[in-house]
Amino acid sequence: MILIAVIAVLVTIIYQDFRYREIWWFTPPLLFIGGFAYRWYILNWQHFAFNFLFIGIMIGLLMIYVRFRFGSNNLFKEYFGLGDVLLLFAITPLFSFPFFIYFFTCGTIISLIGHLVLTLFKEQKTIPYAGYISACTIAFLLLVHYEISPFVYAA
Template identity: 35%
Template sequence: MLVLSGVILIVLGIIAYQDFRYREVYWICFPLLAILFSIYKITTVGLSALLTDIIFTGGFLLLQFLILWLYFCIKYRKTVNLTNGYLGWGDILFLLAICFYLSPVNYIVFYVVSLVVSIVYALFTRLLSEKEELTIPLAGIQALIFALILIVERSARLNFYGDTSAYYNWLLH
């Protein structure tokens, strides 16, 4: 598991570097990350838990994209393509990749916290930069936060890849 965690951290580092440096990431990093997360999660909690969590986290993500799309459609009074200037494919693929690791509750917490950190980053960058157009390396910021989460999880022996069964019982009833 230590080697697998190390490879995951390397891939997260590559994503962060490429996104901060070039504002684009090699697409192969995202399916590789999803595969590595799947291997880790299957060996720790099993295939059933992986599939259940993917359904919940993927559904949440789909709902977020739908709400974001509706917001921009209403704002501009026309149909918009979210990947044309609003959200990069790397950002979408990264959020999909971490569906293969985090439990639903931890996914939502990660999602909210990483967006808040991204907003703070954007505000500081706007203050310090003279550029008119500001782009945010969302996947890079989220990759750094996720790397920190993995390090803390391993160091403190925490579990961010599973929720308690009480949560699922509450959610399903």
């Protein structure tokens, strides 16, 4: 039942991000609570903390890159949405640390490829990163839940 609620929140995020290029402020906390409840019995606090630290480091490096590359101090206003960052923090309970790095990397690559393909059909200035990562998260959760992938033991 919790899995259905988590997937419902992820589908809502996908719709909002593709339609409006923003997500409601309360969806990341709902997703975080749902992910926490879904993985409570196997949640490793050390992995959870490392996931948070990894995201913090990645955002810090992105801020430094934007500062030097574009001369802008405001990462979240012009280049990367705050909802995207909140979503990354919200999905941290769903993954072990080593697999989170793998998921983050593959999810970002899939997001870029998906965006390039969709841009062939309709010109878009922004990338709905939260929507793409939400779709990847749904795929991961379903593969793990139905035990039809090698990810069963990695999560």
